[in-house]
Amino acid sequence: MQIIKSNKNIILKNQECLNISFSLDCGQAFRWRKNDENIWSGVVKNKFLKLKQINNNEIIFYDTTEEDFNLIWKKYFDLDRDYNLILKSYNEPNLMLACEKYNGIRILKQDEWEAICSFIISQNNNIPRIKGIIERLCENFGEKIGESYSFPTADILAVKTLDDLSVLRAGFRAKYILDAAKKVSSGEVDIEKIKAMNFEDAKAELLKIKGVGEKVAQCSLLYGFGRIEAFPQDVWVKRIVSELYPDGLPECIKGTEGIAQQYLFHWRRNLDD
DNA sequence: TCCCAGGCTCTCT
């Protein structure tokens, strides 16, 4: 991997196992948009970013300093993890197929609160509508950042009412968003403490929030807290498990279940393509 | 019109 400064941009060359389109559009993050020039744009932690992948081995981070690249984007795209090594360790045929076809998916390290809130919204919902609700959440309650908006903090949402949230058209999930915001804002569910907890304790903390069950907790831990041993089972993954692994998950994914899950999920959803 | 969508809560056995 090579980091090159070019005018105001950063160019990342020869980064192994990183496909930004797969990573930004595989159902793990809901706020990235691609324009007709294949330029992606999004907001992470109050930073607005545009980026584009060229020739599969060159990624341009527009208007980005080396400092922001090293402090924010390296972590967000999980670049310190050796995905080749992990994917190579998978020796189960179906999983190998998924990894070959969608090579370059990385688990994005999202903001913890944003992940909790986003996956609360995701329950019993479809991806286009999830994106719409989250977009309205940011436009109505976030702050203007570049060409987009920040994700509203728990503190901001904690003092809203159900009536305030009606603009989201989130349905029955609105009351869950409020409960989550109040518990996170008050520290009853303490994100800083969760970071330091073991997996089971961390999950138990998240389950204190109304509207957070097993699946949403696992998603929060995987995409928000970077716990790659999490294994969220939605309807698609349940389908995969019952079809392919009725007697248990393959031994080779132990410790990196979340990464395997992401490849299997994306592969199974796009089987007809 | 009916069914379903990256589930969870509540209630009833």
Add this chain to the structure above:
DNA sequence: AGAGAGCATGGG
């Protein structure tokens, strides 16, 4: 402790 209805909203 396990099963099932109900939940808001919108797209196919």
